[in-house]
Amino acid sequence: MRQLQPVRDDLPRVCDLQRGRRxxxxxxxxxxxxxxxxxxxxxxxxGDFACGEGAMAAGCRFVAGYPITPSTEVVERxxxxxxxMGGTFIQMEDELASMAAVVGGSxxxxxxxxxxxxxxxxxMMENIGxxxxxxxxxxxxxxxxxxxxxxxxxxxxxxxxxxxxxxxHGDYEIIAMSPQSPQEAFDLTIDAFNLSEIYxxxxxxxxxxxxxxxxxxxxxxxxxxxEVIPRALTAKTREEFLPYQINxxxxxEFARAGDGYRFHTTGLTHDERGYPVMSAECQETCVxxxxxxxxxxxxxxVRFEEEATDDAEVVVVTYGITARxxxxxxxxxxxxxxxxxxxxxxxxxxxxxxxxRELAGKVGAIVVPEINYxxxxxxxxxxxxxxxxxxxxxxxxxxVHDPAVIAEVIAQAAAAAA
Amino acid sequence: MSENxxxxxxxxxPTPPEFLPDAVSEHPPEHPVTPYLxxxxxxxxxxxxxxxxxxxxxxxxxxxxxxxDLDKVSVVSGIGCSGRAAGYLKLDGFHTTHGRAIPFATGxxxxxxELEVAVFSGDGDLSGIGGNHFIHAARRNMDLLVILIxxxxxxxxGGQNAPTTPLTAKSSTMPFGNFEEPFNIPHxxxxxxxxYVARWTCLHIRRLTWAIEEALDRKxxxxxxxxxxxxxxxxxxxxxxxxxxxxxxxHDNAEIRHGADTRELDIDFQKSITCGKxxxxxxxxxxxxxxxxxxxxxxxxYVPMPVEGGWLQ
Ligand code: SF4
Numbered sequence: 001m002r003q004l005q006p007v008r009d010d011l012p013r014v015c016d017l018q019r020g021r022r023x024x025x026x027x028x029x030x031x032x033x034x035x036x037x038x039x040x041x042x043x044x045x046x047g048d049f050a051c052g053e054g055a056m057a058a059g060c061r062f063v064a065g066y067p068i069t070p071s072t073e074v075v076e077r078x079x080x081x082x083x084x085m086g087g088t089f090i091q092m093e094d095e096l097a098s099m100a101a102v103v104g105g106s107x108x109x110x111x112x113x114x115x116x117x118x119x120x121x122x123x124m125m126e127n128i129g130x131x132x133x134x135x136x137x138x139x140x141x142x143x144x145x146x147x148x149x150x151x152x153x154x155x156x157x158x159x160x161x162x163x164x165x166x167x168x169h170g171d172y173e174i175i176a177m178s179p180q181s182p183q184e185a186f187d188l189t190i191d192a193f194n195l196s197e198i199y200x201x202x203x204x205x206x207x208x209x210x211x212x213x214x215x216x217x218x219x220x221x222x223x224x225x226x227e228v229i230p231r232a233l234t235a236k237t238r239e240e241f242l243p244y245q246i247n248x249x250x251x252x253e254f255a256r257a258g259d260g261y262r263f264h265t266t267g268l269t270h271d272e273r274g275y276p277v278m279s280a281e282c283q284e285t286c287v288x289x290x291x292x293x294x295x296x297x298x299x300x301x302v303r304f305e306e307e308a309t310d311d312a313e314v315v316v317v318t319y320g321i322t323a324r325x326x327x328x329x330x331x332x333x334x335x336x337x338x339x340x341x342x343x344x345x346x347x348x349x350x351x352x353x354x355x356x357r358e359l360a361g362k363v364g365a366i367v368v369p370e371i372n373y374x375x376x377x378x379x380x381x382x383x384x385x386x387x388x389x390x391x392x393x394x395x396x397x398x399x400v401h402d403p404a405v406i407a408e409v410i411a412q413a414a415a416a417a418a
Numbered sequence: 419m420s421e422n423x424x425x426x427x428x429x430x431x432p433t434p435p436e437f438l439p440d441a442v443s444e445h446p447p448e449h450p451v452t453p454y455l456x457x458x459x460x461x462x463x464x465x466x467x468x469x470x471x472x473x474x475x476x477x478x479x480x481x482x483x484x485x486x487d488l489d490k491v492s493v494v495s496g497i498g499c500s501g502r503a504a505g506y507l508k509l510d511g512f513h514t515t516h517g518r519a520i521p522f523a524t525g526x527x528x529x530x531x532e533l534e535v536a537v538f539s540g541d542g543d544l545s546g547i548g549g550n551h552f553i554h555a556a557r558r559n560m561d562l563l564v565i566l567i568x569x570x571x572x573x574x575x576g577g578q579n580a581p582t583t584p585l586t587a588k589s590s591t592m593p594f595g596n597f598e599e600p601f602n603i604p605h606x607x608x609x610x611x612x613x614y615v616a617r618w619t620c621l622h623i624r625r626l627t628w629a630i631e632e633a634l635d636r637k638x639x640x641x642x643x644x645x646x647x648x649x650x651x652x653x654x655x656x657x658x659x660x661x662x663x664x665x666x667x668x669h670d671n672a673e674i675r676h677g678a679d680t681r682e683l684d685i686d687f688q689k690s691i692t693c694g695k696x697x698x699x700x701x702x703x704x705x706x707x708x709x710x711x712x713x714x715x716x717x718x719x720y721v722p723m724p725v726e727g728g729w730l731q
Pocket of ligand 1: 463464465467468469470499500569573574647648649650651652
């Protein structure tokens with residue numbers, strides 16, 4: 001068995017990176033985590049458990065889910081820990097119900113999450129659209145497996161990347177992120193909750209089966225070192241408050257059910273009162289803003305990690321577990337004398353379009369290994385816009401890539417570019 | 419917030435008023451349920467003679483009589499003609515996806531247990547596409563008041579067959595008459611364990627109001643089925659006349675049998691409709707059971723979710 005490359009210790013942890021960046025964003029509206037949800041210390045956890053711990057540290061106190069491999073350990077962890085911290089887990093009758101309950105739960109101000117894998121993710125799509133339309137903060141964890149259909153329930157896949165972006169009908173924007181290790185599963189889950197609060201969108205947490213099931217050391221800091229963005233409740237009176245009035249901000253102010261605002265919200269196209277209005281003009285203002293609140297803030301949301309791209313002839317773009325496999329391939333190619341750099345996407349959607357455009361103008365080729373037959377590579381190709389060739393290294397799932405195959409493609413790309 | 423407590427429960431069932439005002443003024447007084455409605459959204463979308471508006475009115479009157487704190491009442495609807503009800507009631511209102519009103523309401527209840535959550539939707543929404551959620555919420559005894567308006571048809575999409583369409587009745591997708599066995603809704607709820615099950619028609623305005631008032635006072639999964647006319651589609655396709663003809667039919671054919679065996683509550687095409695309260699019992703709800711169980715197993719370590727919702731900051 002080939003050893004996976006360990007995550008490099010000298011790189012700053014994602015959580016640290018975000019903390020620096022986030023402070024400015026919200027003028028100090030960050031709070032320390034609730035100690036009840038934080039299991040401070042060094043642990044050996046698999047990615048699923050680490051994700052569950054991240055959610056509890058982020059303040060999540062309502063989880064509705066339906067069992068599906070390989071995601072179930074997340075809710076198993078949560079169902080064991082919630083009763084001692086004032087949280088409720090309910091195993092719903094199916095994924096449609098789970099996602100609907102999460103949207104309902106979030107409207108009470110309680111941070112809410114659901115957990116699933118590919119086929120369940122498909123079933124959640126209708127209510128993910130509802131969450132997007134109602135602007136409901138929530139987190140949807142998808143531990144990806146091989147597909148389509150029932151596919152490979154216990155084996156790895158990365159083929160839900162496009163489903164995460166486009167799965168529900170209509171136009172909307174979401175945020176999707178992908179961890180490469182259990183440590184990141186912890187750190188990034190907190191980040192996912194924070195981003196969902198800032199932009200009032202469902203955040204897709206795209207793990208893959210291997211990250212979900214690999215066990216590594218996970219450092220959980222003390223509660224006072226974890227910064228959490230709380231639900232920002234409106235301070236307006238009932239008379240002044242309109243649920244979808246924005247006043248120049250990217251998102252409207254939030255009122256939770258039961259606080260006396262007696263607001264209305266709907267999945268229909270609505271005006272700022274939340275009332276349905278069936279017109280092209282209302283569709284334009286209502287839906288346009290759902291897109292703008294993300295697209296106008298791409299620089300704040302996008303996170304990636306770059307290595308040796310300054311003088312690279314070839315750049316490898318990766319995410320999730322493939323990033324760690326590709327690291328071996330990159331080392332092999334370097335030993336063969338290829339100048340190869342790496343761009344690891346931490347946030348997948350919105351896409352790191354600007355950076356990929358820049359890189360495409362400088363390098364000879366971009367190589368995109370991913371565990372599917374070509375999803376994210378299409379987006380890279382679009383951004384490269386013909387400035388350099390973009391080579392997929394496709395793999396249908398069930399295992400990770402053979403690094404030698406990626407190394408070979410890197411070498412060929414370098415030779416062709418020279 | 420005590421100023422929101424409107425009406426107080428005094429006598430039950432109430433004494434009817436002794437006289438009706440006969441003055442027809444040019445400026446009629448405000449309708450008593452106006453404060454419960456989003457008047458800026460009136461006129462509503464429902465057809466003349468439709469039964470849904472009557473049920474909304476009964477719900478509003480029941481809220482007034484119950485003395486419930488309206489700030490804490492949420493109403494959740496799915497999709498369809500009845501699904502629009504959440505948009506007209508001046509409460510925290512959620513108009514959700516087709517069939518998913520019950521799980522959405524479940525999230526609201528569990529996210530903030532102090533809320534009184536009412537689900538107000540149609541037969542197609544709750545028993546067709548949402549059938550699975552309906553039976554599981556009843557099985558768990560989730561603390562929801564479910565008002566299911568049964569007009570035997572899919573109204574908003576144009577009169578297609580519903581899981582409640584009586585045998586031989588016509589619908590736009592059963593143009594030669596329905597041959598599928600319909601649901602007996604009260605029996606479905608009761609057999610899944612619902613502790614409060616009643617059925618009324620739109621003609622039974624007072625009884626329906628009292629039933630809703632009574633159900634607001636209970637806990638657990640409370641189902642009230644309301645038989646409502648859909649003159650635009652069901653009655654037209656079946657040549658049953660106007661909304662008024664529907665009311666006359668209820669008047670002549672509704673039979674009140676409290677405590678009737680729910681197995682006998684099937685509705686045949688244009689035959690009698692059994693109404694009444696069929697089940698009314700006390701049972702621990704999902705949250706009662708959860709608290710009791712964790713309290714017993716975990717003792718002092720158990721931290722229930724605060725009634726006002728999960729950790730905010
Ligand atoms: S179509 Fe039928 S149910 Fe719908 S509003 Fe009209 S009468 Fe009522």
